[in-house]
Amino acid sequence: MTDSDTVIGIDFISTDSDGGLYGLYESTDGGTHWKKLTESRTIFDLLQFAKDQYGSDTPMVMPQIIQQLLQYEFVTEREKHALRSIHKSTEKPTKWYKRFLNWFRR
Numbered sequence: 001m002t003d004s005d006t007v008i009g010i011d012f013i014s015t016d017s018d019g020g021l022y023g024l025y026e027s028t029d030g031g032t033h034w035k036k037l038t039e040s041r042t043i044f045d046l047l048q049f050a051k052d053q054y055g056s057d058t059p060m061v062m063p064q065i066i067q068q069l070l071q072y073e074f075v076t077e078r079e080k081h082a083l084r085s086i087h088k089s090t091e092k093p094t095k096w097y098k099r100f101l102n103w104f105r106r
Contacts (some may be wrong), residue, residue: 010036
C-alpha cells in the first residue's frame, strides 16, 4: 500500500488519568489532509501497525515530543524486564516435595 503521495504520521491525541493517547494518521495527498487510522496508549503499537500496513519506503512524520516519548517507552520496557529478571532471581526455589504436592492440587 505505497503511493508516492501517501504519508503517515503519529501524533498526540489526548491525556487522561491512564496516560497519553496517540493516533496513527494517513494522508494520501502529501500531507494536506489527514485521516485517523487507529489510536493506542503506546506509540510502539502504532509503529507496529504501520509496519504491517505500509512499506518501508512510505514516509512517516512525527513531532519531536513523540520521538522522545517513544524513547521513554523503550527505556520503561527495558527497565520492567530487568526488574522482572531480578525478582525471578531472588525468589526462593520451591522444594521438590512442595512441587510434588502442588502437582496433585491441580
